[in-house]
Amino acid sequence: MNVRGGRFWLFCASERSEVSKLKGFNKKVLVFAGVAVIAGAAVCALAFAQGDVSAGTGFKKLKPAGAYGAxxxxxxxxxxxxxxxxxxxxxxxxxxxxxxxxxxxxxxxxxxxxxxxxxxxxxxxxxxxxxxxxxxxxxxxxxxxxxxxxxxxxxxxxxxxxxxxxxxxxxxxxxxxxxxxxxDGKIKAVATPDGTGELSPLDLDVEMAVTKFSPHPPDVLFPHKAHTEQLDCTACHTGAVDPSGVFIPQKGANTGMNMMKIISGQYCGTCHGKVSFPLEDCFRCHSMPPPKPPEPPKKEEPKKEDGKTDKDGIKKDEADKDKAGSPAKDAVKQDGAVKDAPKPSAPPEQKK
CATH class of the missing domain: 3.90.10.10 (Cytochrome C3)
Structure with a gap:
């Protein structure tokens, strides 16, 4: 954000003579846009400096590959x-x-x-x-x-x-x-310093909803397996390593966890951002697909009643008559057999 804002402001200062030649260009708009970008960068910086974020987090300070985790x-x-x-x-x-x-x-x-x-x-x-x-x-x-x-x-x-x-x-x-x-077997990562023993990975994924924030990123899918291939449960849950513990081992109990605390080194930030992959890799954790929007309710068809007009403007009794048809045109069913409809009588002969 700061880099983009700086580049934009530099462009405004160095190219203002060329830009001002554009038809209908307003210099006040240019100045306002530059000030808005800088103000936005300042607000973002202030937001990260507040709350539970300490001054020494080093967030957004990218390190070389060899120095990361030192x-x-x-x-x-x-x-x-x-x-x-x-x-x-x-x-x-x-x-x-x-x-x-x-x-x-x-x-x-x-x-x-x-x-x-x-x-x-x-x-x-x-x-x-x-x-x-x-x-x-x-x-x-x-x-x-x-x-x-x-x-x-x-x-x-x-x-x-x-x-x-x-x-x-x-x-x-x-x-x-x-x-x-x-x-893939590219590294060993033995379970104990003397190389004996084995870890027991737990294949359990936990969905962590973040919908309480609005607008919100995708929900988190926490994979226990990836962590228990390197750690035992006591490292995070019982406080065997850290007396205060990292996570309370109960669903819904870690209500105080939020991104600001993670950035400041709590919860997931105990490892991520220091040794494990950094917090800039957002979508490795926020990996759940967004929920589908609810389907709109189906519209009910208007009920048809006798003598009343339906949605097509035709009265029900008239529609029934049309369906019944005329005996002169239709066949008549009698005793299970189909007989021809009676023919109309011939007109009487006229006297000469």
Missing amino acids: TVIDRNTKEHKSVKPVIFPHWPHRVTYSCKACHTDLGFAFSANSADIKHSALEAGKYCGKCHNNKTSFGLSECDRCHLHGVKAGVTSKKIEDALAGLPPDDFGNKVNWVSALR
Whole structure:
């Protein structure tokens, strides 16, 4: 909206001499249109800034494919100016591990900096130390491989494209359709950090009506299967990961959910817009076909009564007579046999 408004205003300023040559063109209309576009952009920006949307949501700030899902971890580095914050990239881990492996089994909360990650805990084999032990992955002594905040990126977009080559493409986020990649066997996404166990996907779709808003987009079809192929139920419903929980596991109980709260990082926004596909991909969730409009009621035919005129202006008794016909023209049925109608008598002979 802002970009289009800016282009329109630039056009008004640079081409006004040419446009003014048009027959019947009114300069006041041009100025009014430019002001209206800018005012509309300002109103939209104000709308997103109000309600439950926080200033740090980053909504509409599109990130490169390699940077999408990168989380800054600096809870325990703020006190040490010499230690740079950690940049945790989700996409290299998603190729091998499910979301459950880290967020449920290792205790990483969905909110950044919620877990009290200290180097002593890593050395004890907790959190990142479960895998970064010089066996499963590089060890804790290679500090600069994680403490990267403020350092020029060493992984170029080309390297990321090469690493993700062959995976089902997408238009948003990391440019990878992770659901299809898992189902097609392109990635493993094991259920636990040690690679044992399996997840139990729940094939259940839930329709979420949004018709309480007017005008409204299509209704949402929430697929449990796509989520439970990566997560267990406790991640969203019982608050095992997040003490407050994400969703109340009861139909119709999440009455406070709305788009503003999702944008601010609540409900679906806990993951979508941060790691899972961003909110710009509207119709991946709002995928239900619009409801068919109700059919208009059928018109009832006017009732016909004796001696009264019907819709064609013919009296019922007259119509009945026409249907009965004349004995001179029609056949007469008697005793089950058809006989000819009596012929009219000849006129009497005239006397001479």
